[in-house]
Amino acid sequence: xxxxxxxxxxxxxxxxxxxxxxxxxxxxxxxxxxxxxxxxxxxxxxxxxxxxxxxxxxxxxxxxxxxxxxxxxxxxxxxxxxxxxxxxxxxxxxxxxxxxxxxxxxxxxxxxxxxxxxxxxxxxxxxxxxxxxxxxxxxxxxxxxxxxxxxxxxxxxxxxxxxxxxxxxxxxxxxxxxxxxxxxxxxxxxxxxxxxxxxxxxxxxxxxxxxxxxxxxxxxxxxxxxxxxxxxxxxxxxxxxxxxxxxxxxxxxxxxxxxxxxxxxxxxxxxxxxxxxxxxxxxxxxxxxxxxxxxxxxxxxxxxxxxxxxxxxxxxxxxxxxxxxxxxxxxx
Ligand code: NAD
Numbered sequence: 533x534x535x536x537x538x539x540x541x542x543x544x545x546x547x548x549x550x551x552x553x554x555x556x557x558x559x560x561x562x563x564x565x566x567x568x569x570x571x572x573x574x575x576x577x578x579x580x581x582x583x584x585x586x587x588x589x590x591x592x593x594x595x596x597x598x599x600x601x602x603x604x605x606x607x608x609x610x611x612x613x614x615x616x617x618x619x620x621x622x623x624x625x626x627x628x629x630x631x632x633x634x635x636x637x638x639x640x641x642x643x644x645x646x647x648x649x650x651x652x653x654x655x656x657x658x659x660x661x662x663x664x665x666x667x668x669x670x671x672x673x674x675x676x677x678x679x680x681x682x683x684x685x686x687x688x689x690x691x692x693x694x695x696x697x698x699x700x701x702x703x704x705x706x707x708x709x710x711x712x713x714x715x716x717x718x719x720x721x722x723x724x725x726x727x728x729x730x731x732x733x734x735x736x737x738x739x740x741x742x743x744x745x746x747x748x749x750x751x752x753x754x755x756x757x758x759x760x761x762x763x764x765x766x767x768x769x770x771x772x773x774x775x776x777x778x779x780x781x782x783x784x785x786x787x788x789x790x791x792x793x794x795x796x797x798x799x800x801x802x803x804x805x806x807x808x809x810x811x812x813x814x815x816x817x818x819x820x821x822x823x824x825x826x827x828x829x830x831x832x833x834x835x836x837x838x839x840x841x842x843x844x845x846x847x848x849x850x851x852x853x854x855x856x857x858x859x860x861x862x863x864x
């Protein structure tokens with residue numbers, strides 16, 4: 533049983549904690565929060581030992597009537613692996629604390645890649661990360677790109693990749709984010725950071741561009757890949773990938789809002805879409821170039837990857853076994 537702590541219990545952290553709790557071979561020994569809000573209250577109600585992420589703010593929890601089990605240092609004493617799901621940049625500040633406690637660490641995609649020994653994606657490089665002291669689960673967009681590009685490269689070989697990323701302005705609960713009634717080339721320079729990020733895991737010739745739009749539900753990628761594979765071969769390869777799901781013509785789903793609705797109707801927790809959602813009708817090959825559209829649920833696609841990263845660091849399963857177990861427990 534691997535003892536897992538989650539430091540930072542927000543959008544990603546609470547989903548990862550719930551996913552860890554579903555596994556038979558790992559358990560949540562604690563979650564750490566900075567402030568005693570509704571998420572802190574729910575963590576306790578869900579049965580997770582709650583720790584104060586900032587020692588000096590521990591009293592605020594008692595004042596709010598929320599019982600804590602101690603501070604973050606005490607949580608780390610109980611953990612073998614910590615999942616850092618703090619805001620971008622905070623993970624790097626926490627790295628030395630994890631070293632001091634001799635606990636293996638999983639960072640998120642908001643951190644620079646040098647925060648950890650390796651960047652991680654279950655499909656692309658699980659084996660390289662087995663037994664590592666730390667990994668960084670690449671961002672939601674990079675995860676979405678790797679899940680398609682790695683199997684295509686493995687089965688057919690690929691040439692130049694061009695990807696346009698239409699990115700949500702903020703997560704649904706991020707009331708302070710934007711844009712509002714606007715479209716931002718983001719960044720306005722080329723490439724966006726996603727192409728270089730893909731290359732921290734996989735050797736591929738890729739250029740990415742990004743736009744931010746006034747939407748909160750999902751990102752959409754327009755992907756263009758040079759390949760000798762036919763449309764049928766591409767589809768066969770992607771059908772073999774458990775974390776790629778086709779949006780079928782008969783689903784009648786033509787937007788990200790409908791994908792979210794479909795996930796809610798299927799009973800997915802929080803309406804999460806853990807897989808890449810590829811519109812089957814968009815998959816086209818013309819003159820040796822593949823085109824496809826995929827929707828990426830930013831809040832949840834990295835969650836199964838974090839679970840696999842725990843097993844890779846702990847060395848408790850090989851990739852196929854871990855991916856199969858994670859998928860079965862989540863319902864992928
Ligand atoms: P979030 O703001 O929703 O949650 C972060 C949580 O960490 C909050 O509860 C915050 O109060 C807490 N926190 C702040 N400082 C802390 C500290 N010093 N110690 C412990 N907790 C602290 O952020 P998020 O969206 O969950 O993002 C977390 C990481 O995951 C970032 O690196 C982000 O780039 C990455 N990520 C986010 C998304 C997404 O779309 N939300 C997708 C993939 C990866």
